Amino acid sequence: MLKEKRGLIRLATKIGFTYKAKGATGREKKAVSKDISPGGIRALVDKQIKKGDWLEIGMLIPRIKKPIPAIAKVIWTADREAGKINAGIKFEEIDTGMKNKFLEHLCELIFSELERSKV
Numbered sequence: 001m002l003k004e005k006r007g008l009i010r011l012a013t014k015i016g017f018t019y020k021a022k023g024a025t026g027r028e029k030k031a032v033s034k035d036i037s038p039g040g041i042r043a044l045v046d047k048q049i050k051k052g053d054w055l056e057i058g059m060l061i062p063r064i065k066k067p068i069p070a071i072a073k074v075i076w077t078a079d080r081e082a083g084k085i086n087a088g089i090k091f092e093e094i095d096t097g098m099k100n101k102f103l104e105h106l107c108e109l110i111f112s113e114l115e116r117s118k119v
Helices: 096-116
Strands: 002-005 006-010 014-019 029-037 040-048 054-060 068-081 083-093
Touching: 002 014, 006 096, 014 040, 040 068, 054 083, 068 096
Parallel strands: none
Antiparallel strands: 002 006, 006 029, 014 029, 014 054, 029 040, 040 083, 054 068, 068 083
16 A cells, blocks of 8 residues: 655555664564655564664565665654564665665555556
8 A cells, every 4th residue: 555654655565674783793683564665664673673773774675686785774663562663764875786676666566556546
């Protein structure tokens, strides 16, 4: 479903991604988006994540073999669910070589949603 928030279309779609604190060593954690836009992602993440934290993200887009790397900042957190916290995460940098692939995928999702809404 399409949603518009703060001037950008947000898609209520599930996209898997990995994340960890920027510069941290160790394993990445996995999450799935609740919605996504060209500017950011909303998802349930580890409850230790706080507003203002910087994250390294790897978005898992179908038909793309490698995760799309991004640097992001946690803009807000709210509502704990099942040991996780809802977070709004703003993309600050998306790998330049992969940014177009990410945007193409979002466009495909938008067109697909528009086609479904015509029925």
